[in-house]
Amino acid sequence: MHVYEIKHPVAHSADDMYALVARIEDYPQFLPLIEALDVKRRDRAEDKENLIATMQVGYKLIRESFTTKVTLDAPARTIFVEYLDGPFSHLENRWQFIPRGDGGSDIDFYIAYSFSSWM
Numbered sequence: 001m002h003v004y005e006i007k008h009p010v011a012h013s014a015d016d017m018y019a020l021v022a023r024i025e026d027y028p029q030f031l032p033l034i035e036a037l038d039v040k041r042r043d044r045a046e047d048k049e050n051l052i053a054t055m056q057v058g059y060k061l062i063r064e065s066f067t068t069k070v071t072l073d074a075p076a077r078t079i080f081v082e083y084l085d086g087p088f089s090h091l092e093n094r095w096q097f098i099p100r101g102d103g104g105s106d107i108d109f110y111i112a113y114s115f116s117s118w119m
Contacts, residue, residue: 001090001114007106014097014105018077021095024053024070033057040067048073052084066091089116 010017027034034057041052051070056063066086072079077098083091096108 001112003110003112005110007108009100009104009106011104013103014077014099017105017107018074018079018095018097021079021097022072022074024051027055033059035063047075068093083113087116088113090114 024037025039027037034055036056037053039051039053041050043050049072051072052067053070054065054067056065058064064087066088067084068091069082069084070079071082077096079093079095081091081093091113092111094108094110098106098108100106
């Protein structure tokens with residue numbers, strides 16, 4: 001399993017950064033390798049919004065799609081991604097946006113994944 005974790009300071013507010021990352025439909029417009037993203041379902045439960053989304057990524061001749069459940073928690077400024085279907089045997093992704101006293105914020109990012117096969 002591959003794991004990557006980083007905490008990175010930015011000059012933008014935690015609310016602004018959360019709002020940017022939470023707009024997953026916009027990812028194909030500004031994130032490299034993401035060719036398409038389709039939100040299949042969206043519902044609310046208390047203060048959280050749950051999405052089922054399929055993302056298509058591509059690099060040269062390789063194209064893959066995978067489906068995830070995305071939990072958006074605006075009051076906590078957190079995003080949690082759970083793997084549902086695709087080429088991974090495991091995928092977990094977490095974002096947390098932490099306000100700082102200077103108006104900026106810290107982005108706490110975590111991803112753990114493993115592929116079903118070496119391809």
